[in-house]
Amino acid sequence: MKEIQCDVAVIGAGTAGMTAYRTAKRAGQRTVLIESGPYGTMCARVGCMPSKLLIAAADAAHDARRTAPFGVHVDGPVRVDGAQVMERVRRERDRFVQFVVDDVEGFDAQDKLRGRARFVSDHVLEVDDHTRVTARRIIVAAGSEPVRPRELEALGSLLISNEDVFYWTDLPRRVLVIGAGVIGLELGQALARLDVDVAIVARSQSLAGLSDPQVREAARAIWTQELNLRADVTVLGGEAVDGKARVRLQVQGREVVEEYDCVLAAAGRRPQLQGLGLENTGAQWDEKGRPVYDEATLQLKGTPIYLAGDVNQRAPILHEAADDGRLAALQAASSGGAAPGPRRAPMAVMFTDPQVAVIGTPFKALPEGAVVGAVSFVNQGRARVMLRNQGLLHVYADRAGRFLGAEMVGPDAEHIGHLLAWSLQMGLSLDQMLAMPFYHPVLQEGLRTALRQAQSALKTE
Structure with missing residues (x-):
């Protein structure tokens, strides 16, 4: 069996794993990247990108069917050719995947190992039956898999x-x-x-x-x-x-x-931890059978092992996975000595129609005394112009007027959600947010209405 000694071993070449590999290499670490499946990341192959391709086709069909209320009439029914829809989904998906594969092919050949990694101990991995890797630190970025009933x-x-x-x-x-x-x-x-x-x-x-x-x-x-x-x-x-x-x-x-x-x-999805052999390490487990790790550093308690990306179930979102990979690699390179640094403002977007966005502190976690500002998009000007006038936005603030978060279903929630996430990360108050420009007529004027209502609720307390 081939023997490899390295500073950092990364299990999984998805978004978190690739980011961890690059970060560790830039930090001067001898790094090995281990992957048992196809390159290309879950996002590009079977997640974010192909799903948006399918949604784009669905939106085109939906929009074509709803022209009559504008006085625009398309002769004949809309016809969906399923084979053509899926051909474009697969073709464009494969382009996105190839971009990622090209990135991986640019990594040093000596750093890449193909096969399934299994822990022998805290510092030792066996990759299939061909290579034994001894690493000072190990980052598990194995991703997740669908739950099948x-x-x-x-x-x-x-x-x-x-x-x-x-x-x-x-x-x-x-x-x-x-x-x-x-x-x-x-x-x-x-x-x-x-x-x-x-x-x-x-x-x-x-x-x-x-x-x-x-x-x-x-x-x-x-x-x-x-x-x-x-x-x-x-x-x-x-x-x-x-x-x-x-x-x-x-x-x-x-x-x-x-x-x-x-x-x-x-x-739902579950972390791909089966067969990794974590039971052969010093990892500790909670009452639900999950490995215990420090969310600030991503380190498994009492071990030199880190969980990055979807495998830790903290926030299964692409930019969060990339941040996890970077954080884990910096921790590994410094043997845990690096300060973790602040996280980005939490945000999640769902690309349904209308869209959904959850920003910062959700309703279920609001502190006592928090106020809520609301706007319905039913009569919001720009939404009615576009016949997309449905949905509800709630914004949350604490008693001091500090913006805490929001939950929304409505038009262009992906864009309004970004404004709110940026405001949250900058620590803005309701007053500061309302001092920003709001053009007319735009959907964001609905956000201003909700912020004003929250501000009024504070003044009436």
Whole structure:
């Protein structure tokens, strides 16, 4: 077995792993990057980018169907060619993947190892049966994998995840989506707008990661007008019958049987820690069987090992994964001596229509005495002009008038969310935010309305 000695070993060549590798190398560390699967990152291959390609096609179909209220009439029905849709999704996805692969191919060949890494001890890894790596510090950036419901294992290949969708060569006729989070709602709505018969079920009232009950119910009211979206549904089981997925569900206390071309499992992802051999290290585990790590440094308690990116389940978002990789590498290079530094303002965006954004402190974590400012987009000027007048924004502030966060469903939430995240990171108060320019007529005038309402709530206390 080949022997390698290095300063830092990185397991996983996704966004966190690639960033960790580059950062450690710049810090003068002898670094090894280990990958068992294809290069290209989850985001480029089966996540952010192909999902947005599918959503873009769905938006084009949706927009083409809604011209009549503007007095613009398109002759004949909109026709969706599923094969052409998926051909573009795959073609453009492959371009994004190749950009990443080209980056990895530019790494030093002697630094790259192919194979599955397994811990022998805190400092020693075995890669398949060909290489033993001894490292001063080890960064685990192995990513995550879809959770597949045990109740539906009998469906076999008819039980799919988002990672399967982007290899389709055509669109199916009928799909059941399990989960009303980011993946389930983004893909479910996109497929529905591309003429796929879609049902979305969730086991609870949870929706889109929203904890503010008023914003959540505003989102539900909007989406149930368009989508077959059902909450409090229990998946009882399923079987493959004549090439179809026959699924048993408990809906409103009664059992129903429904048939689909496939079932998309979108009820969450779990860290890819299976088979890594962390039990051979000094890692400690919490009551839920998760490794215990310091969120400030990402270091596994009592070990020279760091968890970076989706594998730590802290914030499964691309820029957060990159930040994790950088932080872990700097910690590893300094043997834990580097100051962790401040984190970016928390933000999450969901690319449904309307979009969802959660910024900073969510409703469920607000301190006592926090005030809420609200705006409905139903009568917001620019939103009505574009016939996109639906949604609700809540902004939160503390008793001193300091902006804390926001939850939103509405038009262009991705852009309003960025303004709010930047304001939060700069530590702005409501007064300072309202002193900024708001052009007319823009959607951001709705944000000004919500900020003013929060400001008024402070003055009336």
